[in-house]
Amino acid sequence: MDAEEILRGIKPLVGQVTAIRTVQETRPREDYADAYVTEVNVKCASKVIKVLDSSFPRDSSQSLSHLRRFAKHNQVPEHLRPILLREGSSPAQTIFVLISPPLPDIESLQNVLSPFAPPDIPTGTKLTFHTVRIPLQPPLTTAQADAWSNTMWPVVFNPSAPRAMIAPPPQILSRARDSIQPKAGRYLALAQRVAKEAEQSGLGRRVGAVVVDPDLEHQLENEEIDIHWSDAVVAVAGDGRYSRTAVSEPGPNPASQTYNPDHEGGPELHALMRVVELIASKRREDRPGSSSTGRPCLNHLETYFLSQSDVTRPDDDSKDPSPVPEKYQKTETSFHAIHKHPEPTENDTPTTARIRPRSQGGYLCTDLDVYLTHEPCICCCMGLLLSRFRAVIYPRSARMVSGGLASEPVLKPVPVDEDTSAPETQDPTPDDTQPKREYYGLHWRKELNWRALGFEFVEDTVTETDKEPEGITKAVEFHA
């Protein structure tokens, strides 16, 4: 069957796109530690900070900037009042300083801070250091900040900085979800079709990848007509893990019925890695799909979409095809830039190939979305981050024991609203039918330099027979 025929026969999956929570959200770290508090002369406050910072180096890996370094009398939490507020001390004269971990020994603290003792205390009297409990992580919400300020120590809530490390900013996430939702079912159905091709060829497992350029999608015309819905697809690839060894006959490869590492080919032959390399070959302006790395197109759907990238449409010459420079920036410094869509203007017809070559500013897989039939293995998850995809989407029913994106077991009932700020009142029950696995949530981890938006597609109805007609893939654990 030719590729256009196949595209006409694609029946979209029906379901909802749901954001994968980050591990920072599913496993919020609430670490606490001890700190000291002592009363000092309010007039010396800045000197106190200076002498503390110069005498006792702070742990640079642990930012404690959410903790107030001083508490005025009226800011002292209720439970500390009987301990800290002594008779005779006055808000006009004294203030309470926090000495946070790593904690120096009391004697050195005495030596350093004794010159700044409260003015009403006779000279030579030792300062009293009270032990208090402090939160080591910055608060995620104002409510949390208030709670900590009332029960532990005054903290400051910074709405921007810490949040982006914890999870994608809500408005960016919901805007992306809304733009992905309408067509996700179709792209995933295409990915499944690509997967089927891979399996039938005997060259790989039944795993497929479809890469879409959301910018092209914004400019789509006639998308209801024929196969124009696929005009924003820049590349597809099926799994090719058996392609290194000669395949004698077509049909599913017998090796796919078990997991034998010696037959698995390696992650660079997984669908995600292959689609990344196909896109790279276009960026390099190699001959289509025949890269020097020996990873050619393996089926005609792959070839079809790569050749679509050669198509050029009428050029209006007025448009500078150079990319938006901010797009190259790191998530850390400008995380919102990578999700920015240029506003489509009237004359904004695409004049270039679907995959811009390097000479026109094309760069890795920046700003592209990848739709996968399965939750990708850890290696491919990091591969997609290093390739700078904007978003990754796979069906929740195709989670893998070896996957790297899910951040928690599937919860029952499946949460439908996205109001993540709502407090988790009841403990949802994990689906205990799932095999034991690790949950890495690699798409958005604060430790990693790159991040992508992660989504699961929750089908309205899933019947096992629909999913795996051959009934083999599901039973075998492997790296997708």
Add this chain to the structure above:
Amino acid sequence: MSDIISSELQESASQHAYFMKKALMMGEKALETGETPVGCILVYDNKIVGSGMNDTNKSMNGTRHAEFIAIEEMLQTYPRSALRSTDLYVTVEPCVMCASALRQYRIRKVYFGCGNERFGGTGSILSLHSDLSLDPPYPVHGGLFHKEAIMLLRRFYIQENEKAPKPRPKKHRELKTDFDREAPLTSPAP
């Protein structure tokens, strides 16, 4: 008796040094060609059977790390199963992607120079060499020529990135040569 043991130890130490220097040479080559200076070699049966350096810029493929290049070279001559008896020497701790790939390939042991606090997958950020997985864990030994590996990276990052949309001027940066922190050394698989 003890003489034999110590000479064996010496011999293996000098072997590790030899292989790590080869990996560092690959890193030098990467630096010369404008790639992030990470180099590695694969050793099977005491022979170097694959070598690689980062190739992400030239290939326009962000996944073309040294480890993948080396494995690809090895697989041209050897069956995949040979990787079970193969050791990797790499200048920088394998990233999360490569750490998982090495596990899937069932590498025998990994030796690296310096840790990778941004992406490290064998102890710095994740511990994919020892976490629960379909494939057995592999042991990791870090800190081999650790200073040399760090200096390679410093020499790279002090350069201005002309390809960046807004190159950051780094004229006033000086190449640091001090090492105030000792590198973490071994993190054996359980």
